[in-house]
Each structure stands twice: as C-alpha cells, then as structure tokens.
Amino acid sequence: MTAEIATHIRQELTRRFGDRVRFDEPMAAHTTFKVGGPADLFVMPANEEEIGYLLCMARQWGLEHVVIGGGANILVRDRGIRGMVIALADHFTGISMVDEDPGGIRMTALAGTRLHACCRYAMDHGLAGLNFALGIPGSVGGAILMNAGASGSSMANVIRGIRIMTADTEVVAVGLNDLSWSYRELSVCFLSKALAMDEFLILSGIFELGPAKPEIIKAEAGEIMQYRRSTQPWDRPSAGCFFKNPLGAQSAGKLIEAAGLKGAVSGGAAVSEKHANFIVNRGNASAADIIRLSERIQETIYHDFGVALIPEVRIMGE
C-alpha cells in the first residue's frame, strides 16, 4: 500500500469515526494480558452500519482485519497487528428481553456487551442458566466464538441462535442447526459451508434462560465467584487458562503442576503458583516471554507425559 493510500484511509476513518479510531494503538491497553504491540488501525464501531463500512473498507484496500471483544483470550505479539482491529466491546453493546417461548425466556445481547453485564441482567430479571459465566471476562461475541464455559456449563447450553455479518456484509440469522459447538470452539455454517474466522463476525447472540427467583440466583452466584477467587490468580494479568484440557488425560493444569512447572519463569512471564494452567504477567512481560514459556511447557509436557498441549489463547499479530 502506498503512503498516499494509507493517509487517505486514515483521513476517511477519522472523518467517520472521530475519537473512535486510533492509529498505532498499543494492544497492551486492550488485552487482559496487558501485552501486545501497536495495531495500525484500531476502530470502535457503534452499530451494524459502521461495522459493514469497515468490512467494505478492508476489502476495498486489501487490509487484514481482526475482530476483538474484551481481549481476554488473545495474546498479541510484540510488533503488533498490521491492518485493522475492529473492537466491539466499548460501543457495540446492549441487552434486551425478546419474549417467552415454550423453551424458556429469550434475551438478546449485542456482541460487544460484557458477559458480566449479561449475567447481572439475567440475575436482576430472574433468569437462570447464566451463572456459570460469572467472572469470565470478555464480551458476548468472544464468549460465543470461544464457547466459553465453567462450572459444568458453556455458551452452547444457553445460546439458541446468533446473528452474523459475512465478509461481504450480509447480515444472517444463524440457528442451532448451523452452529457446531465443541470444547472452546464454535463452527458456523452458512450456505452449507463452514465459515473461516475472517469470513464472518458475530453481531449478537440470543440466549434462552429459565425463570428462577433472583435471591436463589444471587446465592449461587456468590458461591461461584468465591470458588473462582480461591482457585484463580486474579491479582495478575493473564488470559485465563492458557492451554485447552487434553482429551482423555488429566487437566492441563494438573499435568503442568505434575511436571514441576508451577512458578516457572520466562522474563516477565510466570506459571501461576495458584493455578498452573494460568500464565501470568508479572508486570513487565513481553508477548515473547509468554510465548517462550508456553513453548517450554508444551515441550516438557510432551516429553514427560506424551501429551501435546494446544493453546486455548489465540495468538495474533507479528
């Protein structure tokens, strides 16, 4: 891309988005790991029309783009992201009650809405089923894409449909028949084809929840939060569990602990003493420190137990 085109794109974005666009924006400010180099273009759309405009612009100028929510499950490399980050968590938000149907009560939330806001809304409206998501940082879109879960449940159990925008800006309602959920993953089918990550983004999710007394939901919520605080390192930046739990083996955390890696350090990154599947930023970690430590963990676990650990955290950028 020529300097002239880059300047034109920046001017167009500034004209349209004002202070909702930033250039060379440090991604460390937008990830729970608190690491990550600059994104060339960082844009915070507030509605579907603006999202469509950004996708068109990306296509017109051949810009790579990535969508983020709360940045709670990503690790951005130190040289940052070339192209455009479409960040939904700050402005593309909102929750509403849809209606009751024989299956339960339906609530819809825009992709950028924080998951904890949905939990709070459900609690206040006497809707049960979402307490498992309490304390899971991030947005509705990120949680759906990651099939986020805890306490024996996950998004797959409460989502009844989503709306997506395809890369050519078509808005499509996707029902359960076209959603394939697996452990920390969602695959979306459109026109009988599984869509790749850069072929769609999630606009909203429809939740189906059951009625319950708010005081019962609140009591359960208290227990869940207490359990989280006692088992996870909340005092240090992280992206939650770094690795997926391997199928048919002990949990990743148990394997890492058994390999004697609790407390292992690489530069500013460390394996948490509290939960061995959390890599934490001790304050001055780089993405390279975190990646080096994760590779050391993978090598050790493979050597000691013959198990290949796969990152749950999505690594992006350069």
Ligand SMILES: Cc1cc2nc3c(=O)[nH]c(=O)nc-3n(C[C@H](O)[C@H](O)[C@H](O)COP(=O)(O)OP(=O)(O)OC[C@H]3O[C@@H](n4cnc5c(N)ncnc54)[C@H](O)[C@@H]3O)c2cc1C
């Ligand atoms: C302290 C801590 C505890 C955690 N505990 C849990 C837990 O118990 N269970 C659990 O499952 N996870 C947990 N996590 C991980 C994280 O909170 C979840 O994965 C969360 O759902 C990520 O949401 P997000 O909006 O931050 O996604 P992001 O990190 O912003 O993005 C994650 C992925 O989703 C994509 N994405 C985001 N939004 C959209 C969209 N609208 N459309 C299309 N793609 C999108 C991104 O491109 C990226 O690939 C924890 C994290 C932390 C920091």
